[in-house]
Amino acid sequence: xxxxxxxxxxxxxxxxxxxxxxxxxxxxxxxxxxxxxxxxxxxxxxxxxxxxxxxxxxxxxxxxxxxxxxxxxxxxxxxxxxxxxxxxxxxxxxxxxxxxxxxxxxxxxxxxxxxxxxxxxxxxxxxxxxxxxxxxxxxxxxxxxxxxxxxxxxxxxxxxxxxxxxxxxxxxxxxxxxxxxxxxxxxxxxxxxxxxxxxxxxxxxxxxxxxxxxxxxxxxxxxxxxxxxxxxxxxxxxxxxxxxxxxxxxxxxxxxxxxxxxxxxxxxxxxxxxxxxxxxxxxxxxxxxxxxxxxxxxxxxxxxxxxxxxxxxxxxxxxxxxxxxxxxxxxxxxxxxxxxxxxxxxxxxxxxxxxxxxxxxxxxxxxxxxxxxxxxxxxxxxxxxxxxxxxxxxxxxxxxxxxxxxxxxxxxxxxxxxxxxxxxxxxxxxxxxxxxxxxxxxxxxxxxxxxxxxxxxxxxxxxxxxxxxxxxxxxxxxx
Amino acid sequence: xxxxxxxxxxxxxxxxxxxxxxxxxxxxxxxxxxxxxxxxxxxxxxxxxxxxxxxxxxxxxxxxxxxxxxxxxxxxxxxxx
Numbered sequence: 001x002x003x004x005x006x007x008x009x010x011x012x013x014x015x016x017x018x019x020x021x022x023x024x025x026x027x028x029x030x031x032x033x034x035x036x037x038x039x040x041x042x043x044x045x046x047x048x049x050x051x052x053x054x055x056x057x058x059x060x061x062x063x064x065x066x067x068x069x070x071x072x073x074x075x076x077x078x079x080x081x082x083x084x085x086x087x088x089x090x091x092x093x094x095x096x097x098x099x100x101x102x103x104x105x106x107x108x109x110x111x112x113x114x115x116x117x118x119x120x121x122x123x124x125x126x127x128x129x130x131x132x133x134x135x136x137x138x139x140x141x142x143x144x145x146x147x148x149x150x151x152x153x154x155x156x157x158x159x160x161x162x163x164x165x166x167x168x169x170x171x172x173x174x175x176x177x178x179x180x181x182x183x184x185x186x187x188x189x190x191x192x193x194x195x196x197x198x199x200x201x202x203x204x205x206x207x208x209x210x211x212x213x214x215x216x217x218x219x220x221x222x223x224x225x226x227x228x229x230x231x232x233x234x235x236x237x238x239x240x241x242x243x244x245x246x247x248x249x250x251x252x253x254x255x256x257x258x259x260x261x262x263x264x265x266x267x268x269x270x271x272x273x274x275x276x277x278x279x280x281x282x283x284x285x286x287x288x289x290x291x292x293x294x295x296x297x298x299x300x301x302x303x304x305x306x307x308x309x310x311x312x313x314x315x316x317x318x319x320x321x322x323x324x325x326x327x328x329x330x331x332x333x334x335x336x337x338x339x340x341x342x343x344x345x346x347x348x349x350x351x352x353x354x355x356x357x358x359x360x361x362x363x364x365x366x367x368x369x370x371x372x373x374x375x376x377x378x379x380x381x382x383x384x385x386x387x388x389x390x391x392x393x394x395x396x397x398x399x400x401x402x403x404x405x406x407x408x409x410x411x412x413x414x415x416x417x418x419x420x421x422x423x424x425x426x427x428x429x430x431x432x433x434x435x436x437x438x439x440x441x442x443x444x445x446x447x448x449x450x451x452x453x454x455x456x457x458x459x460x461x462x463x464x465x466x467x468x469x470x471x472x473x474x475x476x477x478x479x
Numbered sequence: 480x481x482x483x484x485x486x487x488x489x490x491x492x493x494x495x496x497x498x499x500x501x502x503x504x505x506x507x508x509x510x511x512x513x514x515x516x517x518x519x520x521x522x523x524x525x526x527x528x529x530x531x532x533x534x535x536x537x538x539x540x541x542x543x544x545x546x547x548x549x550x551x552x553x554x555x556x557x558x559x560x
Contacts (some may be wrong), residue, residue: 084538091510101541110536237521296508303501323556328547334557351480352493359494369501374514376507397498413496 002029009073009221011062016062016072022064023072026167027055027116030074030398033167035120042140043150043159044267045079046087047119054116061114070112071223075110076166078157080119081128081212082201083107090203091135092125092329094345104201105236106170106212106229113228118166121280123157125347126317127205128173129153130418131181131404134349139406141187145445147170151181157215158185167226169215173207175305176398176422178213183311183398183450186436188467190214190222193458194429195240197226198233206312207238209305209426219435219467226460235436245458248392254466256283256453257293257391258325265299267417271440275449276397279437280340283395286473288466291391295383298424300376305423306416307360307373307405314357320345354411359360377427384428393466396421424456435470 002021015021016348025082030050038044048054051074052084056287058072078082082100084107104110110117122133132140132155140155142148143163154171158181161169173191182189197212202208212229216222226453235237258280264273284290322341323330329340346354360369389396399418409415427431437451455462482490489524511550 081545086540099541099545101545102535124495155481207484235535237523300504303503306497306501307504322547324554325542325545325547334559337557339481346480348486348490351482351486352490352497354480356494356497359498369504371502371514375500375509375511376510377503381508398505400507411496412493413500416497416500436487 002026004029004033006462008125008217009070009167009169009224012073013067013071015067016069023055023058023116024052025146026072027051027074027118028315030118030165030167037163037165040141041143041144041159041163041165042138043121043163044076044119044167045089045091045122045137045156048086049248051118056297058114058116068112070110070214072227074116074118074167075225076118076157076172077107078154078159078169078202079123080172081107081170082203083117086120088120090126090204090279091123091137091214092148093136093348094341094343096136096215096327100201100328102201105135105233106196109203109229109231113229118160120317121154121160121169123156123348124153126313127153127174127343128313128349128353130176130415131409132156133406134347136347142407144185144447145403148405151185151194151399151403153177153181153185154189154215155181157234158182158187158189159217161217162187168221168300170229171215172202172211172465173211173426174209175214175309175426176419178215179422179432179450179452180399180418182215182434182450183436184403186439186448186450188216188219188436189434189464190216190226191425191432192230192460193240193245194426195238196431196458197238197459198236198239200233200235204316206309206426207316209309209428218471219433219464222433222467223464228302240458242408245456246464248456248459253287253289253390254392254462255289255291255390256466257291257387257394259293259298259394259396260297262421267400267420268397271442272399272401272449273450275438275440276451279380279451280395282473285471286469287298293387293391293394294295294382295387297376297380297383301380301424301427302416302420304373304376304380304427305374305419305447306356306368308377308427310353310357311361313368316359317346317350317354318352321463336343349412380424381428383455384430392455392462394451394454396454397453398422400429402440402447403451421452427435428454431455431460431463433467435467
């Protein structure tokens with residue numbers, strides 16, 4: 001019997017290599033958990049039928065003495081990442097029967113290591129949302145309280161890991177889609193520097209914001225998955241080289257900047273504020289220096305995001321027209337084909353964002369919305385580079401509140417406000433991590449909270465460092 | 480994109496609310512009136528892996544097999560003009 005609740009990738013690697021259990025044993029254990037829980041939680045949209053065969057192949061590799069960090073490790077993949085010959089739908093009706101014709105670069109890299117893909121996980125349609133309530137295939141439930149959302153859009157990947165239905169997972173993060181669900185479900189969510197992980201084979205939403213992110217139980221595991229999938233790729237023209245950004249020098253003492261006005265601002269729940277203040281005190285005890293930072297345009301981040309992202313999404317989604325693949329609705333002529341296919345294939349939130357996007361890009365409003373948003377984006381980049389001259393990391397809560405009740409946020413804007421802390425990292429392109437920071441009891445249920453660190457361009461290692469220190473300390477200090 | 484009358488009115492209300500919110504960008508304190516882009520062109524050879532290029536092997540069968548309408552291996556599209 002493998003204890004999946006306490007198992008980590010690091011631990012599993014040792015046990016697979018020393019033959020305490022086989023990859024088939026491990027995959028079978030996960031399939032057992034999935035059978036028990038997935039119906040209720042709806043984390044997976046599809047469990048692959050060849051999981052045990054993949055595991056057998058991994059065992060043969062192990063037998064030959066091969067060892068890679070993810071060899072034989074069962075992973076969940078968000079339904080927006082292409083695996084050749086397998087279905088990928090972006091949780092949309094428009095791609096319901098679409099089969100990928102090539103492997104995403106991240107998938108090719110995981111295959112080389114012999115990782116085992118358990119299945120594809122639920123998401124908001126085209127990754128548009130923060131709760132998976134916008135999926136065309138039903139909401140993913142939070143394992144800590146089945147009446148609440150898992151967060152999103154990578155809710156399926158996060159719940160798969162949080163409920164021991166996968167040892168790790170890939171998600172995508174355009175405005176917090178890995179970090180916010182990770183905070184809601186009490187695990188680690190990682191968003192790399194823009195361009196660090198290839199986007200080739202990721203179904204695009206906002207191309208200047210999209211990143212493939214890592215989901216794991218702890219920082220060390222997130223780092224293992226990140227290391228496996230990161231690297232320059234000629235197939236993604238926005239991919240960066242290892243040398244694109246200067247290496248950060250190792251420091252004895254890290255300084256953490258806190259934008260207090262935003263972190264304890266309007267719309268942040270009392271429980272989050274209290275947890276955040278406690279966490280800052282704890283970080284001080286751990287030897288981190290805390291410094292106030294004030295960024296004058298930081299409060300603009302969310303508005304800037306909700307202009308740039310739909311603008312880019314409306315452009316990216318134009319390709320789903322029913323001509324070459326996916327859903328096809330036939331009309332009297334080609335234009336009618338387009339209209340009917342898109343009308344039948346896209347869900348409400350996707351339609352909303354396409355319309356907002358085309359509106360802010362339209363000739364009459366371009367300067368007022370998209371043009372202005374890009375100007376603020378540039379200004380924010382400058383403000384952050386200046387801030388990062390005096391601090392190594394910037395700390396905020398991950399989300400302004402705990403996971404909300406399913407159906408509770410029925411107007412789009414109230415759901416968008418949940419992204420207030422996470423969108424900035426995508427607008428800037430810097431790496432960020434969400435770490436579990438404690439539990440709050442709400443009507444008898446214990447709900448997780450999270451904190452988020454942002455680091456300068458290319459400084460992923462600072463996030464891994466602070467994450468590991470914070471986790472070690474959490475075992476000793478009770479929040 | 481085909482929208483029903485009912486949907487148009489509910490989407491319009493949502494759009495007004497969202498646009499009203501994002502209008503806060505009017506209040507941004509900016510010094511510059513031009514966006515600074517640090518952009519450059521990135522080129523690669525457009526060659527498939529089988530021809531020694533960087534492109535992976537796409538499955539032609541998976542691509543053509545998913546055409547909604549095809550004739551002799553070609554994608555069939557309704558006439559445009």
